[in-house]
Amino acid sequence: MPENYPQSQTEQRLGLRLPATAINLWVGPGGHTSALHYDPMDGTLMQLQGEKQVILFPPSQLYNLYPFPLLNYLRYGMKRRALYSQVYPDRPDFESFPRYREALNHCQRVVVHEGETLFIPAGWWHEVTSLGAGAVCSVNRFWNVLPLSRALTSWSKWRIHLGVAMAMPHLVASFVEAIASADREQALRKIMQRL
Numbered sequence: 001m002p003e004n005y006p007q008s009q010t011e012q013r014l015g016l017r018l019p020a021t022a023i024n025l026w027v028g029p030g031g032h033t034s035a036l037h038y039d040p041m042d043g044t045l046m047q048l049q050g051e052k053q054v055i056l057f058p059p060s061q062l063y064n065l066y067p068f069p070l071l072n073y074l075r076y077g078m079k080r081r082a083l084y085s086q087v088y089p090d091r092p093d094f095e096s097f098p099r100y101r102e103a104l105n106h107c108q109r110v111v112v113h114e115g116e117t118l119f120i121p122a123g124w125w126h127e128v129t130s131l132g133a134g135a136v137c138s139v140n141r142f143w144n145v146l147p148l149s150r151a152l153t154s155w156s157k158w159r160i161h162l163g164v165a166m167a168m169p170h171l172v173a174s175f176v177e178a179i180a181s182a183d184r185e186q187a188l189r190k191i192m193q194r195l
């Protein structure tokens with residue numbers, strides 16, 4: 001790990017060694033919600049100011065949470081990704097998504113307070129809501145899944161790699177279109193933001 005990439009004590013204790021991304025800063029008002037999704041990497045969410053409620057479901061509930069279909073990658077590229085659920089936990093539509101009732105039997109809710117770090121293992125679904133009225137601030141970062149056997153046997157992870165491969169034709173077409181467009185720079189930036 002580079003020297004300028006300090007690891008918190010919690011991350012050390014968890015045995016996280018190989019960062020997969022830089023640190024992301026999340027600042028927003030109370031009431032903001034990051035929609036129910038999972039990440040194909042291990043994640044740590046460190047709370048710097050205010051509190052966040054996190055609703056969690058284990059990877060076993062993948063299909064009870066109705067992820068967007070993989071075929072979306074062919075049609076929309078990286079726009080409607082299969083790591084997002086179609087269910088809104090605070091107003092579930094049981095008629096359209098009946099298996100969500102079963103997922104609720106596996107649901108866990110935690111509140112992350114200032115100074116605390118939540119470890120979210122790869123494949124675990126989470127919806128994150130900032131609590132209170134003031135500004136809420138946290139940082140997260142992602143870690144490569146170790147040991148390798150854990151990564152290789154995770155279907156949640158494989159289906160995302162598969163999706164990215166399926167998005168390639170759409171992505172190439174978008175690049176070609178952007179390069180040919182009048183506002184090339186902005187069009188290219190828009191594509192990069194989605195990756």
Ligand SMILES: O=C(O)CCC(=O)C(=O)O
Pocket residue numbers: 026033034039043044045052120126128129138140
């Ligand atoms: O804090 C948030 O709103 C989202 C964080 C998140 O999704 C994560 O840490 O993986």
